[in-house]
Amino acid sequence: MFKNFRGFNLVEDFLNKYYERWTHPSKAVKNVIRLGIVLVLTLFVWNMPADWFGMEGITVVQQRLIAIFAFAMLMWIMEVIPAWATSVVVIGLLLLFTSDSGIGPMCDKEVVGPLLSYKSVMASFADPVIMLFIGGFILAIAATKTGLDAQLAKILLKPFGSKSENVLLGFLLITGLFSMFISNTATAAMMLTFLAPVFRQLPESGKGRIAMALAIPVAANLGGMGTPIGTPPNTIAIKYLNDPDGLNLGIGFGEWMMFMFPLVIVLLFLSWFIIKKMFPFTQKTVVLEIESKPHQGWHTTVVAVTFILTVLLWLTDSFTGINSYTVALIPFVIFALTGVIHRRDLEEINWSVIWMVAGGFALGYGLNASGLAALAVKSIPFGNFSPIFILIISGLICYALSNFISNSATAALLMPILAVVCTAMGDKLDVIGGTSTVLIGVAIAASSAMILPISTPPNALAFGTNLVPQKDMSKIGAIVGVISMVLGYGVLYLIGTFHLI
DSSP, X not given: OOTTSTTHHHHHHXXXXXXXXXXXXXXXXXXXXXXXXXXXXXXXXXXSOGGGGOOTTOOHHHHHHHHHHHHHHHHHHHTSSOHHHHHHHHHHHHHHHXXXXXXXXXXXXXXXXXXXXXXXXXXXXXXHHHHHHHHHHHHHHHHHHTTHHHHHHHHHHGGGOSBHHHHHXXXXXXXXXXXXXXXXXXXXXXXXXXXXXXXXXXXXTSSHHHHHHHHHHHHHHXXXXXXXXXXXXXXXXXXXXXXXXXXXXXXOHHHHHHHHHHHHHHHHHHHHHHHHHHSOOSSOBOOOOOOOOOOOSHHHHHHHHHHHHHHHHHHTHHHHOOOHHHHHHHHHHHHHHHTSSOHHHHTTSOHHHHHHHHHHHHHHHHHHHTSHHHHHHHHXXXXXXXXXXXXXXXXXXXHHHHTTSOHHHHHHHHHHHHHHHHHHHGGGGGGGTOHHHHHHHHHHHHHHXXXXXXXXXXXXXXXXXTOSOHHHHHHHHHHHHHHHHHHHHHHHHHHHHTTOO
16 A cells, blocks of 8 residues: 555565565575474464363354464464465465364264354454444545545645654654554655655754654554554453453544553653653754645545545544544545546555454354354353453563564464453453453553564654664663553553543
């Protein structure tokens, strides 16, 4: 979906380097070894004696689900293939070996136990949450086609003047704002492009260039926390928090923004203070020039009005009765009717992210529909676990994994497990603010992981400018990440304690 965005060359370079990790000949042997390890462990779990699991009455289908879950976990963590490819394989395995449309001899329900519905497994790709992703992608593509993104950036940055520190604040706030509704990768690429003339003005010997370059990934990562569509971990959290067959908490788009938007703004100002202190400007003023020429015509007006309407409907979903999933399709309908979006524009949607998330949803469906989740709740004494321990360990695991692998994969891995754990613990979680503290906390931890260039695409894009030393990125990433998690969990605890959501 990035060809329409300013800075596409940056994204293209990043993607080429990203996929080289799997296609480079020097990686082939390592990947074969890793794949062999994954397959051996998966087959071991698949075929091990049922009584080893410690769950009375476990069926063959449930055992296969555990094996498939282990396969997904190992493949995502070891990154043998891209995360989206692992999700596709997972969906295929579920259909072939655990569904009512699976391989005949291996899917006799009289032998292996109740089977999953193949329609429900496939429906994971059409889950209402997926519509949120598509709606966000369509809005971003339309805004870029009409030039509204650049024009809006120009207008919003103008009040910050020419003082270097104020320009830094402007880029932090605007990048964070854009990342709430547009892919953080595309936002980072666009804003780094706008910064190119600023980089040329700042002296090479000073630290101003580093400050400006670091501001973009930090703001893009933090800004994504502000809305349910800002980053995949948020949307995955919403899926499990609002699942009618699960937790069914009914958290709306507006409710999410009510407490996350102020948190993001506070974090962006704190980041500004930290960055300008650690990387002071030697040149006190810069001239900011952004070329932005929105396409003339009524399409521009249609996109602007639709964007505003969509955001307002998202924010007022509790009053209008139109949930955020339905609202997400409104811009798609309007842009299709008016010709703003064409057939080729649909090819720009980031389908790899959608497949990645759909695979996680399919796993979650399998855990619940097969009865494995209920069996785990019955067999494992989750109710005896310490809520504080669950809160801390889930956040730390997510933070650690997200620094090294896709935060979407991390969330897809942890959310189904934590949903089961939270259901089993029930009212015991009230002392830490409830179930939402745990699941939304994991989403916050995922967005807070920004220590390495490989941690997030915005980090990689900024590092690719050759203006940011890795030690400086790690230093800022660690400081801002810890502050983000501490404040984020603190806000969630207070909101849960006072039952604000």
